[in-house]
Amino acid sequence: MGNDRTTSRYLRQVTLAGIGEAGQERLGKSHAMIVGCGALGCTSADLLVRAGVGRVTILDRDLVEHSNLHRQQLFTNQDADRRVPKAEAGAARLRAVNPEVEVHAMVADFNAFNAEAVVEEGAFGTPDVLIDGTDNFETRYLLNDLSVLLCVPYVYGGAVGTGGMVAVFRPGKTACLRCVFDEIPAPGSQPTCTTAGVLAPVSSVIASLQACEAIKILVGADAAVSTDLLSLDCWGNTIQRLSMRDARTPDCPCCTERRFEFLDAVGPSAVSLCGRQTIQITPGSRAAIDLVKLCASLGSHGEFESTETMLRGRLDGDDGLQMTVFHDGRALIEGTDDPGVARAVYDRYIGT
Numbered sequence: 001m002g003n004d005r006t007t008s009r010y011l012r013q014v015t016l017a018g019i020g021e022a023g024q025e026r027l028g029k030s031h032a033m034i035v036g037c038g039a040l041g042c043t044s045a046d047l048l049v050r051a052g053v054g055r056v057t058i059l060d061r062d063l064v065e066h067s068n069l070h071r072q073q074l075f076t077n078q079d080a081d082r083r084v085p086k087a088e089a090g091a092a093r094l095r096a097v098n099p100e101v102e103v104h105a106m107v108a109d110f111n112a113f114n115a116e117a118v119v120e121e122g123a124f125g126t127p128d129v130l131i132d133g134t135d136n137f138e139t140r141y142l143l144n145d146l147s148v149l150l151c152v153p154y155v156y157g158g159a160v161g162t163g164g165m166v167a168v169f170r171p172g173k174t175a176c177l178r179c180v181f182d183e184i185p186a187p188g189s190q191p192t193c194t195t196a197g198v199l200a201p202v203s204s205v206i207a208s209l210q211a212c213e214a215i216k217i218l219v220g221a222d223a224a225v226s227t228d229l230l231s232l233d234c235w236g237n238t239i240q241r242l243s244m245r246d247a248r249t250p251d252c253p254c255c256t257e258r259r260f261e262f263l264d265a266v267g268p269s270a271v272s273l274c275g276r277q278t279i280q281i282t283p284g285s286r287a288a289i290d291l292v293k294l295c296a297s298l299g300s301h302g303e304f305e306s307t308e309t310m311l312r313g314r315l316d317g318d319d320g321l322q323m324t325v326f327h328d329g330r331a332l333i334e335g336t337d338d339p340g341v342a343r344a345v346y347d348r349y350i351g352t
């Protein structure tokens, strides 16, 4: 293995019985792809780069903002002042942490149109593990489709408020995400980090568990990989484990029938309305939205009013964009002609 510096860098890790020299060598030959470089993505990328995973791809569509800094550990105040793309700022920091790792940054929205190409044809080819650093269910179902299609393990994670969840889905060996959560939640039905806040140590714990599972997968420690859906609340001091050993459903559209509905989604989910500085967002799920509840959760982010069929208002932040949300989850984001910005605003304030 490598030079003296390399040997000493990984010394405390190689000493572990579960890793050893052989495991370290496997890590060095592995490729991890982290989709989303928010709090979860920052921490898991940092841990995997320090651990010596040979190639790491990070993908994110957003720019660093000051409201990210309390939890997104790869970014500095200067990154937020300069509004650097998260993938770029993250990659620069990761390369400084461990120059032996090849880091590929992709500044892109991850969606049905580009997901397959991004994962299969990125700089390092198909990854050995997919890590969830996303903030919405639509993207998670897309990652799950890809995981099953390409037979790449998917490490799911989510954190909001003071709690979070982690699970590992290994195609051919375990249930997939859709076996466990069969329906995409209705838009606005779930809290988001923007509407409910998030405690930084919670994201950090969840991302650390994700990185731990990824390391086990990459060194080939199959028997050690968690088969539970782990859910914890760090304020209420509760931990729940739900075994997923029998969670595979015989009629799962994804892993049984191999219908990749999120990859095959027809029609754009974000379209620009010509000449109006307005983007229309159509969510992946068709479930009705609770406008009164959504209006209440948006109250601290701007002036909003709801009627029976729609909600409308202007955000205090995000450049004062105006949002109109209809009861079927469709939304108009006014004040931008960038579909990526509009999708990000939708995911942050409404969520899926």
Ligand SMILES: [Zn+2]
Binding pocket: 175, 176, 177, 178, 179, 180, 248, 249, 252, 253, 254, 255, 256
């Ligand atoms: Zn399934």
